[in-house]
Amino acid sequence: MHTACTMSSSLSPTQMLLLLLSLCICKISLASSSSSEDDAFRRWVSWNVENYRRETSSNAMLTAQAPGIPGKKVVDWKLWKAEMSKIRKTVSQDGTGDYRTVSEALNSIPAFNTRRVILVVKPGIYREKINVPRQMSFVTFLGDSTSPPTITGNDTASVTGRGGTPLKTFQSATVAVDADYFVAINVKFENTAPHEVGSLGEQAVALRISGTKAAFYNCSFIGNQDTLYDHKGLHYFNNCFIQGSVDFIFGYGRSLYENCHLNSVTKKVASLTAQKRTNASLASGFSFKNSTITGSGLLYLGRAWGDYSRVIFSYTFMDRVVAPQGWSDWGDPKRDARVYYGEYKCSGPGANTTGRVPWATMLTDEEAQPFLGTYYIEGDTWLPSL
Known part of the structure; x- marks a missing residue:
């Protein structure tokens, strides 16, 4: 893993100044006599700040020009080619479309598809x-903004599947996406x-996303326990409504959620996120x-499903539903020194930090920067322009 102390002779004077600031943060962090978890967190934040700057600079230098589109930056050529040859198919239950069900439409797409299919x-x-x-890959579900279609199911982890064995959480999803570029x-x-x-075995996933470079706009995810399985990969959620009770956003994903409404329907006490980052080298986390x-x-x-769970909330309104402690280590105090839970310029009665656990951190402007834009998920190279 790179650190904030890495130097590059190719940096501009401005970039070099920023790098020196990161070095100061790194040195202050390493010299601190505070608790070990604070030292670990500061080193990690310093790396993220510098990694953000380094990748931003690198992308600016390495992006290519798309043929025939002056000034358009393209890094992911597979995606660009897919978008240039996109096609549409219509799904309508009344028989006026190409297919009556979503499954029928998907079955019409050839394996190893290389074009965007809407x-x-x-x-x-x-x-x-x-x-x-x-x-x-390259599949898009496009609904009507005034009357969005609903894809619904009611499987749980304890439901018996093929072969007489329980589905478990992974297979309980109403919609499961294993493909990239969805x-x-x-x-x-x-x-x-x-x-x-x-009750046990009631995990009931509305959507599982296991492919990388996936984006969701104006979508709703409705469930109770384990609603949205943000399993793995780079993901973007914009203007989405997500509802549940227990761990209703969970997984290993490296994901950015912008302008989303997160609604709890728990009857007692539950957790909004359960982010499962299992080691310090995994580039995953929810922002x-x-x-x-x-x-x-x-x-x-959030509660620490993984020993190195990572979740950041910024500019977020938190109603009274948020517990004063803010975060849970899932009953394992050893995780307190490993998890990375941060808050930045949040508001509302639930954002009062007076009762927060000591191992949660209120981020500075510089520390929060790597998590505030689509660059956190490398989105500048793959997010489609709508």
Whole structure:
């Protein structure tokens, strides 16, 4: 892993000044006599700040020009080619489209697809269990913004699947996306299975996203326990509504959530996120920016599913539903020195930090910077322009 103390002879004077500032942070951090968890956090933040600057500079130098499109920066050529040859197919339950179900439309796409396929899904309730397989990249679900289609199911982790074994959380998803470059716009993903406090096997995923470079705009994710399985990869969520009770956003993903509404329906105490970063070298974590937290019960911002769980909230309104402690180590105090939980310029009664756990950190302007833009998920090279 690189550190904030790495030097580069190719940096401009301005970049060199910024790098020296990072060096100061690094030195102050290493020399600090405070607790070990604070030292670890500061070293990690310093690395993130410098890594952000280094990657930003590198992308500016290495991006190529797309043929015939002056000034357009392109790094991901596979994506650019797919967008240049996109096609549309229509899904409508009344038979006026190309297909009546989303599954039928997906089955029409050839394996190892290399072009953007936009499935225009007409309004309606689609009771389907859907999987976008790994070899089916570049698929878009496009709904109507005034009347978004709903894809719904009610499987849980304890439901018996093929072979007589339980589905478990991974296979409980109403919609599972294993492919890369997936996009959904104006779609509601739902799992209606109920959750009773204290019951086991009731994980009921509305959507699991396991492919990388996926984006969701104006989508809703409705469920109770484990609603959105942000499994792995680079992901972007904009203007989305996400509702649940227990760990309703969870996984290993490296994801940016902007302008999202996060709503709790827990009856007692639960957690909004369960981010499973299992070692310090994993480049994963959830960043929430300009979002809103509301709902019922008492809600932790996150609990440490993994020993190195990483979650950041910035510019987010937190209603009274947020527990004063803010964060949970899932009953394992050893994780207090390893997790990276940060807050930056949040507001609302739930953002009062008086009762926060001592191992959560209020970030400075510089420390928060790496998590505030799409560069956090390398989005400048792959996010589609709508």
